[in-house]
Amino acid sequence: MKRDDLTTLSGVLPDARDAEAVILRVVPLGESDLLVDYLDSEGRRASAVARGARRSRRRFAGCLQPFARVRLKLGRRRRGSQGLGRLEEATLLRGHVAIGKNLRAYSQGCYLLELVAAFVPEGDPHPSFWSLLRDVLEILDNRPLNDVEMAYLRLRVLDAAGLAPHLDGCSACGAEDSARWWPEQGATGFVCERCGGSGRMWMGRRGLDMLRRLAARKMPRGTDPKETERLNEILSWMLGQHAGRQFKSEAFLRSTRE
Ligand SMILES: [Zn+2]
Known part of the structure; x- marks a missing residue:
């Protein structure tokens, strides 16, 4: 031969x-x-x-x-x-199969699958995505995620993709405290009030505190539904910025929210 x-x-x-x-x-x-x-x-x-x-x-x-x-x-x-x-x-x-029997859990599952498809390119292994996907599907098979868990899920996806935002203060001036925080344009961190945050998408001091605790894999102290909603909106926007598009399942997800 x-x-x-x-x-x-x-x-x-x-x-x-x-x-x-x-x-x-x-x-x-x-x-x-x-x-x-x-x-x-x-x-x-x-x-x-x-x-x-x-x-x-x-x-x-x-x-x-x-x-x-x-x-x-x-x-x-x-x-x-x-x-x-x-x-x-x-x-x-x-x-x-129980995921398909609960509309809220189903919409969250569809969103998760879409995120995985968007952030895991074919070829290179991304082990963190496997454990995230496996664990979240087990939960969704029993019940839908609450809003704090949704924020945690979004943060974990960013983290697994190597895109977790910096949480150590203002991206522009380094300030550690601000009453409000705006996501900076590149979706890699936050800017404080003094550095010219603008626009309707912002979160309060408690939002950043919540995000820091979630990043440390701890449950936030108490829950503030409005802050949690703002946080989810920001994280969802960040995911869209990094992917270069909005996710189809987002609209479905919003429609199943109580
Ligand atoms: Zn600043």
Whole structure:
């Protein structure tokens, strides 16, 4: 066998593997296949094609649904297939079907899946996203998140993406205290009153205190619904700024708010 043949062969050798994963999205592909977008337990986002899955659901019974935690058997990947692996089999670990029965939990779940898809590029592993996704889906399977938990979720997504805002004072002058704080343009921190914060999006002293406690993974002292709402609005805006777009599921999320 010539050297060239070996090189060619290495591109099509099986690299079949098993992976635990959460299904993010499932879309029809042609007449009989499904394209499955998932995040695996190493925090790697990828897509795979489930051949024939639209015709016969037996091999993938109940597995290929968003929110499902599954064990995937992935087939070999061909050179030049642009990262599209082949999904041979799937076994259900946790269906998380109760999420779909509570509209609020469902809208929060859709939002989370959209955030993961937006902030985890295909390829590089982002392990923090895996634990976040796995843990939050377990909660949503039992109940929706409250507003403080939503703020925590948004902050954790920013943090996992390496985009957590600086919370050590004013980004412009370094002041540690201010009655109001505005997110600065780049969405990487906050500016104080004196540094020319403007616009309707701001939070009070208690908002920043709450954010600092959440960043330290502590529950805020007491809760102030108005401050929590402002904080969520700011974090949601920051996520949109970093992603370069607003999220489709935001409107759905707002519509399910009591
Ligand atoms: Zn300042």
